[in-house]
Amino acid sequence: MNHEWHLSNADALEVYRDWPRPNTIISDGAYGVGGFPGDPRTPAGLAEWYKPHIEEWSRRAKLNTTLWFWNTEVGWANVHPLLEQSGWTYEFTNIWNKGIGQVAGNVNSKTIRRFPVVTEVCVFYTRTPLISSATAGGATVHMKEWILSEWKRTGLPRRLANEACGVKDAATRKYFDQGWLWYFPPTEQMMKIVAYANEHGDPNGRPYYSLNGSDPVSDQEWSEMRSPWHHEHGVTNVWDRPSLRGKERYRGSMQRSAPRTYKPTAMSASHLNQKPLDLMRRIVSASTNPGDTVWEPFGGLCSGSVAACELGRIPWAAEIDPGFYEIASERLQSLDFRLL
Template sequence: MPLSPFEPYYASDGCTLYHADCVVLMDSMPEGCVDMIFADPPYNLSNGGFTCKSGKRAPVDKGAWDESRGLATDYAFHEEWIAACRRVLKDEGTIWISGTYHSVYACGFALQEAGFHLLNDICWFKPNAPPNLSRRYFTASHETLLWARKSPDARHTFNYEEMKHGSWHENDPMKREGRQMRSVWSIPAPKRSEKVFGSHPTQKPIALLTRILSACTNPGDVVLDPFAGSSTTGLAALALGREYIGVDTDAAYLDLSVRRLKTS
């Protein structure tokens, strides 16, 4: 049964996509109906800078949705969507937020202001990150992932044995076989094979979402992504037997999601 009265943009077994503002969509959902949220909100870094793409200088222009509106407005936005996420999460539910230094500190503060309890910050190291062309800064080669639970009194899901003994070391040279999973993960950016239907400018690798969902969800759990993009979260969720709800304001990226999800 759908968790929102909104008309789905796309729906199949275990998967529902919505073309909507994520806050409005979540406000239409019942309280405490989601087991886990993965959020990859705008990083607010598309403001005239440049980066390296395919070995060449390229502008950092991901779209109007990624532009900063100023510190206060950006923070108010994070407060709003994080509060909406808290309402739809179950008491034992957890949220993951991905970001760079442009946004992740504001998200972390907003999480704590909203009453979340921070569990870990994960350093996702990208061994194939592009070089820094300006030669005025250290080369950015990681993103930060925040993991927090809704209630400090509820028991959240953490599949410790799977994290310790799974075959994660096969794709991550920093994971030692049979040892506890640490908070620094070495996972390359998305492979070319993950972009055959097109790509999103902040697309995450399937290996990253597979590890996250394997760590803190169980089969049958409902996973929500309020900034779905190309639905890498959905691909990982369906492969692991979870249910997926994705929301995005851009129909073009939802169409990309549909192309990817139909082949999963």
């Protein structure tokens, strides 16, 4: 079976414009540890490093686009404010615990003076739900403000939203709340609110809950405003998973043969931070549907793209280093995938 995938030997900033808009973005770029040419030596420089990429992600993202941001704890902490300023909403942090096998040497000595660090984070973001409505004069507002303001325009008492949804008080308590208790209305309930408002609201103000100014929002339009989430029971935000060893681990030394180029040999790991496929499958399957577009702007060995292909998603990846690009390309091709 052949699957579609796209891989460019380029800086992602040069090819974002050619990629379709993403359903999810898997970011596994600079960590601020000087791990590759161009990686800042300390985490303090990470926000500046990521800034042009985040600007492109935000410009091209849809309202239902999600982001998985891999990094160290302090690396992510330095980038988080920029993500929030750019319209990304923090949802939760996953901890990859690599376990005691990650510890090397006497790290508990008086020289090191710390507990062994054996973790990375993979932080999940959604887009802040800002919408522009013709009935609101084209202004961009948070979705929770728009839902309440549109109901106010109908002239109907708030309590009737509960009647519309067939609930006791959940509509007014959840969907009209303007604070942290606000809840994104499921499509079925939102369509009940929309239908009730347009049937019983002031005729002079119709249409209500319209994005284009002429028709109420449809169930398909509404469902596409929220990112999917496919829950896996028994999985928490702590991922106990040893670092890669064995067959899945690509081997080769980090011998630099040309600027920004690494050519692996047969002995050591070819990539210092190769992600396990099972973890990449977990995040792709949780936040996308078959046929969705997955961005992997810092491809490395393209574990995210491999997982996406395996799950029937379409990855678009970039890797600037020719050595890693070659390995990633061979890795995808070896799975009987074809480049379209």
